[in-house]
Amino acid sequence: MxxxxxxxxxxxxxxxxxxxxxxxxxxxxxxxxxxxxxxxxxxxxxxxxxxxxxxxxxxxxxxxxxxxxxxxxxxxxxxxxxxxxxxxxxxxxxxxxxxxxxxxxxxxxxxxxxxxxxxxxxxxxxxxxxxxxxxxxxxxxQNDPLNITENEKLFLQLACSDLTYKQIGIEMHLSERTIDGYRENLFHKFKVQSRVGLVLEAIRKNCVKLNP
Amino acid sequence: MxxxxxxxxxxxxxxxxxxxxxxxxxxxxxxxxxxxxxxxxxxxxxxxxxxxxxxxxxxxxxxxxxxxxxxxxxxxxxxxxxxxxxxxxxxxxxxxxxxxxxxxxxxxxxxxxxxxxxxxxxxxxxxxxxxxxxxxxxxxxQNDPLNITENEKLFLQLACSDLTYKQIGIEMHLSERTIDGYRENLFHKFKVQSRVGLVLEAIRKNCVKLNP
DNA sequence: TTAAAAAACGGGAAAATCCCCGTATGAGGA
DNA sequence: TCCTCATACGGGGATTTTCCCGTTTTTTAA
The missing domain is CATH 3.40.50.2300 (Response regulator)
Structure with missing residues (x-):
């Protein structure tokens, strides 16, 4: 067999x-x-x-x-x-x-x-x-998982664009302050200190999809 | 045969x-x-x-x-x-x-x-x-080539990081204004309006290499 | 039910980004 | 020679980002 x-x-x-x-x-x-x-x-x-x-x-x-x-x-x-x-x-x-x-x-x-x-x-x-x-x-x-919220994930995707945080806030129907919180959390989680660094790290970790 | x-x-x-x-x-x-x-x-x-x-x-x-x-x-x-x-x-x-x-x-x-x-x-x-x-x-x-200067290329690579423009200027031994010019030129060439957009476009077009 | 944790929100300020205005210098062409 | 053009540089200001300080609302857990 x-x-x-x-x-x-x-x-x-x-x-x-x-x-x-x-x-x-x-x-x-x-x-x-x-x-x-x-x-x-x-x-x-x-x-x-x-x-x-x-x-x-x-x-x-x-x-x-x-x-x-x-x-x-x-x-x-x-x-x-x-x-x-x-x-x-x-x-x-x-x-x-x-x-x-x-x-x-x-x-x-x-x-x-x-x-x-x-x-x-x-x-x-x-x-x-x-x-x-x-x-x-x-x-x-694996032991140190990123643990990203659903909203943070969406924000991360939107942050990978030409949009400003204000525009992202409008897009997500949330205050600019809330967006600010997401940003700060993700900066800590990804160990970066700028939006560009965040975007790059997200791409490296396959957290976002780049549309061609 | x-x-x-x-x-x-x-x-x-x-x-x-x-x-x-x-x-x-x-x-x-x-x-x-x-x-x-x-x-x-x-x-x-x-x-x-x-x-x-x-x-x-x-x-x-x-x-x-x-x-x-x-x-x-x-x-x-x-x-x-x-x-x-x-x-x-x-x-x-x-x-x-x-x-x-x-x-x-x-x-x-x-x-x-x-x-x-x-x-x-x-x-x-x-x-x-x-x-x-x-x-x-x-x-x-193909008909509309990007035509990127050697310096612009280097700047582009350095822009794909957590560095600020000031730091990039120091790194390249050039004034912050000059860097400003590179940025503006590349914004036009890549048709974007923010550093994040520039970085994303550079990645899409394979102009920079992401180090893992 | 109530305390604790989290998520959402706001004001304000320093830093960085973005976008104008301009000048100086040097290389190359008319 | 003079003109143009590209490159490097500077001042200044509007906008955005970044990072504080909070409060209120919602969720979670005890």
Missing amino acids: KISVGLVDDHQLFLKSLGLMIENFDECKVAVMAMNGKDLQERISSNDPPDIILIDVSMPVMDGIDTAKWLTQNYPFIKLVALSMNDSDRIIIEMIKAGCCAYLLKDTHPNELEKAIHEIYTKGYYNSDVININYRRLLQE | KISVGLVDDHQLFLKSLGLMIENFDECKVAVMAMNGKDLQERISSNDPPDIILIDVSMPVMDGIDTAKWLTQNYPFIKLVALSMNDSDRIIIEMIKAGCCAYLLKDTHPNELEKAIHEIYTKGYYNSDVININYRRLLQE
């Missing part, structure tokens, strides 16, 4: 060719391929779910974290593997928290992928060496 | 599996695979170069643009295809300028890739519909 593998990735070329590669692994067969979490929900069959699902982190419609969470909820026996290009960011931790038992980079060697799938299937876990480097920093960030 | 294809991509999983897929295309064979431009320079054989090379845009060591330029210089008969995930940015134009005759997204369908390779081999070009949408804007940006 082969290991049944599922794939979720928004890049068709990668999805299809990775599927082809995994089909070529002796022990594996591809059970389901999906473009994103939403797509997976429709394609996954409840009476014959795959053993392992590889999930890309960054996807439109329904991203890796939400997909992993949904799978842990609805298919707790499926082993989840996060697949990503950027080893940076505490997104790794988010994915682990969402139920992934491994985190692989897209530039790992095919052999390592095969080994990882095998180990996860037999032992239930796999640790890639590459990741461990940043582990301490990641856990540290 | 099969079409000989070369691949350049820093993500091993993608590189290897895409290679596998292209080998499966009836008309194609994979002649060379490389992790980046530097790697390609060493692997490419001058007596039997491939017909077509697919180049990923974002790579470490030697990126897609430099790789394409080098290939157009040294192997002008090889057809180049840019391969990328983000259709945004005028990087597309840069790649075309560097000698690419097509620009494909990583989420195109395998069939379209096969079709593209075939058309490029027979006709010498291929136009994906997806790209044409932004063409006008891209060309317009």
Whole structure:
């Protein structure tokens, strides 16, 4: 009996060719391929779910974290593997928290992928060496969470623009003083001392989305 | 005689599996695979170069643009295809300028890739519909270059920080007034009206590098 | 229910930003 | 040679940001 593998990735070329590669692994067969979490929900069959699902982190419609969470909820026996290009960011931790038992980079060697799938299937876990480097920093960030309010988050998004604080206040239907409070709180949380510093830090930490 | 294809991509999983897929295309064979431009320079054989090379845009060591330029210089008969995930940015134009005759997204369908390779081999070009949408804007940006001074560039980099203009002036050994002039010029060039707007636009246009 | 915590709000002031006004200097072209 | 243009610089003032000092209202917890 082969290991049944599922794939979720928004890049068709990668999805299809990775599927082809995994089909070529002796022990594996591809059970389901999906473009994103939403797509997976429709394609996954409840009476014959795959053993392992590889999930890309960054996807439109329904991203890796939400997909992993949904799978842990609805298919707790499926082993989840996060697949990503950027080893940076505490997104790794988010994915682990969402139920992934491994985190692989897209530039790992095919052999390592095969080994990882095998180990996860037999032992239930796999640790890639590459990741461990940043582990301490990641856990540290995790222990010291930013803890940003919903309103602060909205303010942060609006602060990443040409708008003045007064305009942001009007936009959020709040007094300029309240906005002032948000600013001050975020300055402390991000350890910065100017709006520019705040914006830069928010971008680095992926707290805001830049519209092109 | 099969079409000989070369691949350049820093993500091993993608590189290897895409290679596998292209080998499966009836008309194609994979002649060379490389992790980046530097790697390609060493692997490419001058007596039997491939017909077509697919180049990923974002790579470490030697990126897609430099790789394409080098290939157009040294192997002008090889057809180049840019391969990328983000259709945004005028990087597309840069790649075309560097000698690419097509620009494909990583989420195109395998069939379209096969079709593209075939058309490029027979006709010498291929136009994906997806790209044409932004063409006008891209060309317009190209016609209206930003034309940023060396000093303005340095100022821009320093403006992306917690530093005040006064501190930036000291850092650059220039008067605060002069800095003021740089600011004003860049505000016009970037069509913004605040330092935050300037910083955001500079990040969008890849004029500055964010240190993590 | 009541005390404590937090969120929202306000006045005021120093600092920084933004945007005018101008002058001086040096390089390059008519 | 003189003129233009780009660059560096300065004064000054309106606006915004930043950071104090508070009070009132709402939420939370005991």
